[in-house]
Amino acid sequence: MAELGIDPFVAGVVLAMAVATFATKIGGLWILSRVEVSDRVEAGLSVLPGAIVVSILGPELVDGGPAEWAAAGVVAFVAWRTNRLLVALLAGLVAVVGFRALL
């Protein structure tokens, strides 16, 4: 049923989703541009990047198995040694496919 047409009501729902999503994307920055941020809060914000990364990654890896854990180790090692994202990414994909076949 892959027809091309766009139903106006469907388009309305999709655009409402788009507006809501855009609001979440800009919300954090918008609030920080309105309020004066103290040094203490600044210090808290400075740990956000690493904390968010760990928060996304932790449960993702907990959900995985030995193959994903080993592949994550490969990515970390390659990223640390080479500092090349693409190399680390490719090594990780090869590793995860390989480990899934083996483990």
Add this chain to the structure above:
Amino acid sequence: MTRENTEANVDSSDPASSHATGSNGAKPTWTDEAGTGAEADSAGVDKTPPSEPAPAKSVGPVSFGWAGFRRGFTTGLPVAIGVAGYGVAFGMLADRAGLSVGEAALMSATVLAGASQMVAVELWSEPIPVATIMLATVAINLRYSIMGAALEPWFRSLSPGQAYGSLFFMADENWALTMGDLTSGSGRGAFLIGSGVVLWLWWVAATILGVVAGGAIGSPERYGLDFVLAAVFVALAVDLWDGRSSLLPWAVALGVAVVAAETLSGQWYIIAGGGAAAIVEVLRHDG
């Protein structure tokens, strides 16, 4: 913290870099795969020596130009190709839910938030449960507010149009690439939009492909593409690790996120983990 010593003198004890503090020291940025070094913008601007003591968190000058956009675009390209596997999967789900090619492509082009799009088409039925879909969309995407807040040290020097325009193109993967780039001291304010545009192009194209020809391609798991997000975040974690000062906030974030992922619905665990780490850091600041 000039570009010269972030790019070249990583191992030297260049005194010019000693004023840089925190995570903005002379850490190398992602190595340019093409080796072109296309980053002429703002060269020279950041040679001015700091006239006042560096604040607790110095980020250096931030520019918004084509060179930064291009670097974001080329760095984001391989990741975008990986994420496109999910675009195909989304297209297949959308097709099964009864959306047309045009409607699915419209959603990918205007929403650009994979997880919430997947959930929306899972919830899709006749009549469309608008309130449920909107609630799920906001709940799943609220994490972007905290991710956008993390960009504030750099985005504060952009115009509102540049900053908010860039944030439209923010997704998990290119946010990660951008944090890696900006914390290395690159000052490339257009990196987010550059890496976002390439992601957007592949996401929309893959969505269309998924609706039209999804059945013939199969699931992304077959090619290990479900691991792309985790791989990008592992590499970013290696880049963001700042020694012992990272230990406590990271441990708090990890513990809270893992527990919250088991107990809370949706993606609240990301906000819980990030928020808990920030609160702990606020409490121990100069304590």
